[in-house]
Amino acid sequence: MKMLILRIVLSVGLGVTAVAHAADSAAGLVQAGRAKLDQGDPSGALLDFRHAITADPQSSDGYFYGAIASYRLGNLDEAASLGDEALQRANGAQAGRIREVVQLIKQKRTAATKLSEGDAAYGDGLMAKAAQAYAEAFAADPSSGETGLKAAGLFADRLNRLLDAAVIWQQVVQQGGESAQTANDELSRRHTALVALLDQALRRESAWRRSRDVAEPLRLAQAFPDHLGLQLILAGIYSERREESQTLEHLKQASRLGMSFEDFVRQDAVLAFMGERSSEPLSTFVNDAFGPDRLAEVRDRIAHAAAEQRRLAEQKAEEGTLPAWRDEERNRLVQELAQLLANPEPVRENEFGKRWIVYHTPIRLSLQQGEYQLTSVYDRDVEDTSLRATVPNVRLQKWFSFARFTQLKQVSFEPLVFTRRLLDLKITFTEPRLVWHDKYDRHAKPAESYSQTLTEVHLYTSAGWEDANAKRILQLFQRLQQLDAAGSDPVKLRALKHSH
Structure with a gap:
């Protein structure tokens, strides 16, 4: 006006x-x-x-x-x-x-000058220069629809720049007048090609959002003024850029094009912007566009999203401490487990009377450079001396804490060390297989051959561990295996940290 x-x-x-x-x-x-x-x-x-x-x-x-x-x-x-x-x-x-x-x-x-330049360039066969000059002339004087049609025709037919042509045709249509119908006919005639161009451009939406660059979506919105999705994309990008007036303008455009409440609440960036700024203009828009009940619902969603964001931030902060907690927890478990394995109950009489003494071969567990070492210590001389000092003139009955060593044809009296990942081990408690010897017999007689490739550990409950300790040993082994399985995965480590 x-x-x-x-x-x-x-x-x-x-x-x-x-x-x-x-x-x-x-x-x-x-x-x-x-x-x-x-x-x-x-x-x-x-x-x-x-x-x-x-x-x-x-x-x-x-x-x-x-x-x-x-x-x-x-x-x-x-x-x-x-x-x-x-x-x-x-x-x-x-x-x-x-x-x-x-x-x-x-x-x-300006329009007259640019129009003259365009005519001169066209006469010289300089189509790109002519199209640009005509476009600038039309921008300076939008009432000159004929000039706009000249620019759009060159962009579409001679320069293969259909999007630029569509933008100008839409502007000619908006100005009305005699040229508007011609522009509308051109848009209809090229509808299929324009839709294909739009579909291809929309594949770059994620790139637009990451860069927060509105140049291309704005140009597309000019060429496709009735496209709801482009208005929502622009509202989201402007929200990320914290530009309230532009966000509001594109939301209004979207509302005029039929944006539903469900469409609106799917715009996470817009809701986050509303929550961050407590924007009165945006709140007023929601109230006026969808009603006060919907505004209350939006505020509830914003509050919930803020709480979830705080939770995620706390989790992210915790992630940095999880590896240290894992290592500390593993060391604690290893220490407790090593103590239980190395210190079974004191020597006691077996069911046959005082002449037979049950003695359990100690196991040592340690953590060396991230790997577990299980060591079976079978030192006959030390054990005999210790036991006979307590109960002289008795025959000794001894149990091994490991089973299945093949490469040994007889039991070694040297410490046996096995370095394995606990994930590879199957931990069980079984009845012992007996190995007999006394002070006159210097060679043990194994009841079966054993494998040095350790895949199972048999812990003999009758060799010195009560049931409560046996259960605790299993729990500790399982916990260590869970820590190893979790590795550096923050989700698994967090679950373990907060489990009982």
């Missing part, structure tokens, strides 16, 4: 019909010139305005109306120059109106 009023000012003057009462005064000359403008005589009016400027060089009226007269005569350079002079001399009340008229004059001048 404002541009229309300005064009009326430039085309019909101000409607003043008063005749100059003093031809030799500046004010009288201005009045005489305005009357001639109303009568359709811009040349005579311009002469009066020039005389008014000579009579009173500090008055803005002579320059301002001289600019209008020059514009009607097509002298755009002179019109722009006189307009600038008028603006320099205008008071506060006049300045706003004069500035708008001067801006319109300059846009017309």
Whole structure:
């Protein structure tokens, strides 16, 4: 409406019909010139305005109306120059109106200049230069639909720039007039190609969101003004950029295109922006677009999302401490387990009486450079001395704590060390297989052959561990195996840390 009023000012003057009462005064000359403008005589009016400027060089009226007269005569350079002079001399009340008229004059001048450049480039066969010049001319003067059609035709038919053409066709349609129907026909004729172009562009949505670059989606939204998804994408990107007014503008566009409440609440970036800024304009939009009940629901969602974000932040902070906790927990478990394995219950009589003493072969468990070492210590001399000092003149009955060693044809009296991952071991408690010896027999007689590839550990409950200790040993082994299975996985480690 404002541009229309300005064009009326430039085309019909101000409607003043008063005749100059003093031809030799500046004010009288201005009045005489305005009357001639109303009568359709811009040349005579311009002469009066020039005389008014000579009579009173500090008055803005002579320059301002001289600019209008020059514009009607097509002298755009002179019109722009006189307009600038008028603006320099205008008071506060006049300045706003004069500035708008001067801006319109300059846009017309730019459009005329660019149109001339486009025609010259087209005549020289420089199609890209011509299309760009026509596009700039149309941007300066959107009322010139014919110029817009020239630019769009070159972009589409000669330069294979269909998106640029579609943007201009849509702008011509929005301006209306005789050229609008032609532009609409072009859009319809190329509908299939345009849809394919849009589908291909939408595959880059994630890249737009990561970079927060709105250039391409904005261009697409100009070419496809009825596409709801593009408006939602732009609202999301502007939310990420924390630009409230632009976010709101694209949400309004989306609402006009049929955005539902479900569409809105799927916009995580917009909801996060609302929660972060406690945006009153966005809250007002939700209330006005969907109603107060929906606004309350949105606020509940924002509160829930904020709580979830805090939880995730706490988890992320905890992740940095989980490896250290895992190592500390493993060391603690190994120490407790090693103590239980190495210290079975004291030597006691068996069911046959005091002549037979059951003694359990100790096991040592340690953690060396991230690997577990299970060591069976079978030192006959030490054991015999210790036991006989306690209960002299008895035969000894001994149990091995490991089973299945093949490469040994007889039991070694040296420590046997097995370094394995606990995940590879099957830990069980079984009844013992007996190995007999006494002070006269220096060679043990194994009941079966054993494998040095350790895949099972048989812990003999009857060899010194009570049931409670046996259960605890199993629990500790299982916990160690779980820690090893978790590795560095923060989810598994967190679950173990918070499990009982």
